[in-house]
Amino acid sequence: MSKKTLVSAITAALVVGAASTTFAAANPFSDVPADSWAYDAVSTLAADGVIDGYPDGTYKGQNTMTRYEMAQIVARAMAKTDIDKADKALVDKLAAEFAEELDNLGVRVADLEKKSDNVKWGGELRYRYYDADHDAGEDSTYNRVMFRLMPKAYIGESGWTANARINYSLDMGSANNAGFDPTDNDASVDLAYVEGPLFGGTVQAGRLPAFTATGLVFDDRIDGVQYTGGSDVFKTTVTAGRYRNDLATSWVNGTNLGKGFLDAFDEHISNSDITTDFYGIQFDYTPNDKLALNLGYNALTGIDFDDIDAEKAYGDTDAQIWYLGGTYKFNNSLGLSAEYAQNTSADDEDDAWRATLDYKGADPADAGSWGMYAGYADLGSNSVPAPTYDDVAGGQKGFVAGVQYVPAENILATVQYFTGEDNDVDGDNDAEKIFSQIEFFF
Known part of the structure; x- marks a missing residue:
């Protein structure tokens, strides 16, 4: 220059x-x-x-x-x-x-x-719409706007920060099989935690985000502590806390149509509450720019459904989930992602896997960038508690595909498609879903 x-x-x-x-x-x-x-x-x-x-x-x-x-x-x-x-x-x-x-x-x-500036503000305005069809059950539509604020406050010169996430969800006319009132709107503070350096790593404590197996097993919030330490090549993350979901669980009935438990208050699929202890450890190995591998374990113990007998509905009150996976980039544009998980405590529908071929990638900071993927997923009903996906849901298997595009800086448009079946339903069990979303980041 x-x-x-x-x-x-x-x-x-x-x-x-x-x-x-x-x-x-x-x-x-x-x-x-x-x-x-x-x-x-x-x-x-x-x-x-x-x-x-x-x-x-x-x-x-x-x-x-x-x-x-x-x-x-x-x-x-x-x-x-x-x-x-x-x-x-x-x-x-x-x-x-x-x-x-x-x-x-x-x-x-x-x-x-x-x-x-001691306090920095970020956030997004998101509009999401999808339509899900089921031969074996009622169809669902989702039509909502979410406004999200994410303040971060620096705590003196300590290197620690206080973080929060504030959501307001506005329904535009959703309909599903839960009898949810579409006039009901929702406001919540779903994250509130501190983060800072400790023992050579980074500690988070409070109501914090937990993300395991690149989203195959868990993408939600817990009340607890998380420690991440190591290097850019080898990193270890240890998590322990209490997990509570207030409105829905796809784990038991396999009818989740959205982004796992994280957006459960949006989906309103079931009226069941779930409370459980959550423990996890994950190892990430990234030797170069082409390869990234992960191996980990999540345990949910003392699972308690407020209005369901967990022993009868699920078969156990514990879940022991092992997983491994990773990504490999053939070049700057083409890559392969795969992840596998198994709940060794479940008797059937106990494993989940997903593999996609990924082309390029959309970066919200880069106007005009775009990416797409295509692949296959199979999520056993008793395998993973809170997957992150917006296309396939728990209890489903089939083909997935999607595309993302950045029409202008900090604006991300997403379209995803799933076609397959509800694999824990007898008889006609074909299922299909079209998902769309546009996000404005600030």
Whole structure:
């Protein structure tokens, strides 16, 4: 990157901080004359301490800049607090681009961010619609808007943060076999936890997100503690806590049509509550950019259904689930993902697996990016408690496919399709589902 390009980019974000002055500061560089296009920008940035020159008093604007030189300038820019939100967004993008160089220079991006704003807000507005058909049961439609806020507060200089997730779900006319009132709307704080460094790793404590087996086994929230330690190559995650789902369980009846227990309050499939202790350990091995493997174990003990005899409905009050899987990238565009899990406590319908061929990938930060997948999944009714998928559900098996597209920055559109069967139903058990969603991130 040339210094001319740099000045054009950074001045847009930083010259605002000096807008109260009528004239630019005195130019300290002998090789930037007053009639130069860059005179005002260079002198202003130099006065603000964002850029400096060479010992001989020159700027040498025609020279090519190294990434480390650029990282130094980005660090100084991030330390400024007198720029508005739009301009700060540009500086944040530059920080993300040069994050590795900033780390090597001993500059932590998160540390610089929290100096200027102790509480950071993120979130999304999501519209989701799907239609699910069943030969052996009633069909379902889902039509909802969700507004989500995710504040993060920095706790002094400790490296710890307090995190929360606040949801408001607005029904637009869903219909299913649970007798759910479509006029019912829902507000909840479904995450509230602290996170920080401890014993050489990272600890989370509170009502926190738990995600195992790349989503095949569990994607939900628990009340407990989670520790992650290790390196970029080999990482270990240990989880322990209490799990409660207030509205639905697909595990017993195999009728979940959505994203596992995480969105259970949206799905309203059953009126049963479930409470259980949750324990897990997962090992992740990522030796290079092409290969990523995982191996783990989840235990749910003392399963208690508030209005169902767990011994009769499920066959046991414990679940011992082992799993393994991974991904392999053939090149930058094509990859293979596969995951297998088995509940050794169940007598039948005890295993689950999914394999997909993945092409490219949609990145919400990259407008115009897109990705697609196709594969097969088989989720035994008694195998996995809270899978993350929006296409196939517990108790189903069949073909899955989907595509994602980013029409503009921070807008993600998703369409998914499932065709197969409800494999724990006798007779005509064909099933089909079309899922669509658009998300606006902020």
